[in-house]
Amino acid sequence: MPTEELREAAAKYLMQTYARQPISIVRGRGSKVYDLEGREYLDFVGGIAVNVLGHGHPDLVQAIQRQAAQLIHTSNLYYTEPQVQLAKTLVEHSFADRVFFCNSGAEANEAAIKLARRYAHTKYGEDRFEIITMKNSFHGRTLATITATGQDKVQKGFEPLMPGFGYASFNDFATIEALANERTAGIMLEPVQGEGGVYVADRDYLKRLREFCTKKDILLIFDEVQTGMGRTGTLFAYQQLGVTPDIMTLAKGLAGGVPIGACLAKESVASAFVPGAHASTFGGNPLACAAALAVCRALLEGSVLDQAKRMGEYLAKGLADCKDRFQVVCDVRGIGLLQGMELTIDAKTVVADCLARGVIINAAGERVLRFVPPLIITQQEIDKLLETLTTIFTRRAGEEKDPHH
Numbered sequence: 012m013p014t015e016e017l018r019e020a021a022a023k024y025l026m027q028t029y030a031r032q033p034i035s036i037v038r039g040r041g042s043k044v045y046d047l048e049g050r051e052y053l054d055f056v057g058g059i060a061v062n063v064l065g066h067g068h069p070d071l072v073q074a075i076q077r078q079a080a081q082l083i084h085t086s087n088l089y090y091t092e093p094q095v096q097l098a099k100t101l102v103e104h105s106f107a108d109r110v111f112f113c114n115s116g117a118e119a120n121e122a123a124i125k126l127a128r129r130y131a132h133t134k135y136g137e138d139r140f141e142i143i144t145m146k147n148s149f150h151g152r153t154l155a156t157i158t159a160t161g162q163d164k165v166q167k168g169f170e171p172l173m174p175g176f177g178y179a180s181f182n183d184f185a186t187i188e189a190l191a192n193e194r195t196a197g198i199m200l201e202p203v204q205g206e207g208g209v210y211v212a213d214r215d216y217l218k219r220l221r222e223f224c225t226k227k228d229i230l231l232i233f234d235e236v237q238t239g240m241g242r243t244g245t246l247f248a249y250q251q252l253g254v255t256p257d258i259m260t261l262a263k264g265l266a267g268g269v270p271i272g273a274c275l276a277k278e279s280v281a282s283a284f285v286p287g288a289h290a291s292t293f294g295g296n297p298l299a300c301a302a303a304l305a306v307c308r309a310l311l312e313g314s315v316l317d318q319a320k321r322m323g324e325y326l327a328k329g330l331a332d333c334k335d336r337f338q339v340v341c342d343v344r345g346i347g348l349l350q351g352m353e354l355t356i357d358a359k360t361v362v363a364d365c366l367a368r369g370v371i372i373n374a375a376g377e378r379v380l381r382f383v384p385p386l387i388i389t390q391q392e393i394d395k396l397l398e399t400l401t402t403i404f405t406r407r408a409g410e411e412k413d414p415h416h
C-alpha cells in the first residue's frame with residue numbers, strides 16, 4: 012500500500028491516539044530503517060529506547076525464529092525454560108531475588124504498585140497504601156499508571172483517578188518529607204525522567220531517599236522501563252547511581268522489540284505475592300523470553316554494554332559542543348545513550364527538519380529533543396546526527412540574523 016493510501020486508511024480505521032510522522036517504515040538493519048519509498052533513515056529513536064540491538068540483529072532474529080518454531084505460547088499453568096532462564100539471568104545481574112513477567116512498561120508498574128500495596132497491607136494493615144511519585148514523571152497509560160504519572164495532560168478527562176497517590180518534586184527531598192506519613196507504602200520514580208524531558212536524578216537526593224525509605228520501611232521503586240537494559244551504559248541505571256531500590260520495573264529494551272515487561276524485587280518484598288495474587292496470560296511467554304535472553308546475552312557476554320557506554324559519552328560530548336556553538340540549545344543532559352537537548356524553540360520543527368535529512372529523532376516535551384538510539388550505534392552514525400543538527404541550527408541562526416532571508 013503506498014504511503015498516502017496507508018495514511019488515509021490509518022485515519023479511517025485506527026483510533027486517533029497518535030500524531031505520526033509522515034513515513035511508513037518497512038524494514039530495518041542495524042541502526043538504520045527504510046521507508047516504503049526506499050529512503051534510508053538513521054534511527055536515533057530506536058522504537059523509543061526499545062531496539063537496543065538495533066534492527067535485524069542476527070542473534071535476536073535467530074532466537075525468535077527458533078523459539079517460534081518450537082513453542083510460541085503456552086500458559087503460566089506450566090513451566091517453560093525460557094521464562095525461568097530469563098528470571099535467573101535478571102536475578103543474577105541485579106539486586107533482585109524474584110521476577111514477575113508481564114507485557115509492557117505500564118503493566119510492570121501496575122505489578123510494582125500492587126506489590127507495594129500488598130506488602131504494606133500484609134505488614135501494616137489496610138491503611139497503608141499510598142504511593143508517592145514525582146511531578147513530570149511517566150509511568151504508563153493504564154488507570155493506575157496515569158495516576159502515578161505526574162502530568163496533567165496524561166490524566167485529563169479520565170477522572171476519577173486511582174486513590175492513594177501523592178506527587179513530590181523530582182530531586183527535591185523536602186517535598187518527600189512533606190508528603191510521606193504512616194500511610195505511605197512506596198515511593199516510585201525514574202532514575203532518569205525520560206518522557207518528561209530527560210532529567211537525571213541527583214546522587215545525593217537518591218541517597219537521602221534510600222535512607223529515608225529504609226528507616227520508614229517504605230518501598231523504593233525504580234521505574235527502569237526506559238533506563239534499564241544498558242541504556243545508561245550499565246545494565247541498570249541504579250548500578251551507577253549509588254542506590255539500590257526494593258522494586259524495579261523493566262520493559263522497553265528488555266526483549267529488543269518483542270513486547271515484555273518485568274517487575275523485580277527482593278525476596279522480603281516479593282513474598283507478598285502468593286499464588287493467585289497477580290497474573291498475566293501472555294506474561295513471560297516463551298517467545299518474548301527467548302528474545303529477552305538473546306538481548307541479555309548480547310549485553311552481558313558481548314561488547315554491547317561497553318559500546319553503549321563509550322558511545323553515550325561520545326554523544327553527550329558532541330551534543331554539549333552543539334550547546335557551546337548554538338544559542339538555540341540551552342541545555343544538554345542525560346546518561347549514556349539516553350540524552351536530551353533542550354531548545355529555546357519548538358522541538359517538533361527540528362524533529363521534522365531531521366526527518367527530511369534522513370535522521371529520526373523525537374521530542375520529549377515541547378522543547379526537548381530526545382536521543383535514544385540502538386546501543387550498537389557507531390561513532391560515524393553519531394557524527395552524522397551531529398552534522399545534521401549543526402546544519403539545521405546554523406540555518407536557523409542565519410534566519411534569525413536575517414529575517415528577510
Ligand SMILES: *Cc1c(COP(=O)(O)O)cnc(C)c1O
Pocket residue numbers: 114115116117118120149150151152201205206234235236237238262263
Ligand atoms: C515507556 C515507559 C513506560 C510505559 O511503557 P509501556 O510499555 O508503553 O506501557 C513506563 N515508564 C517509563 C519510564 C517509560 O519510559
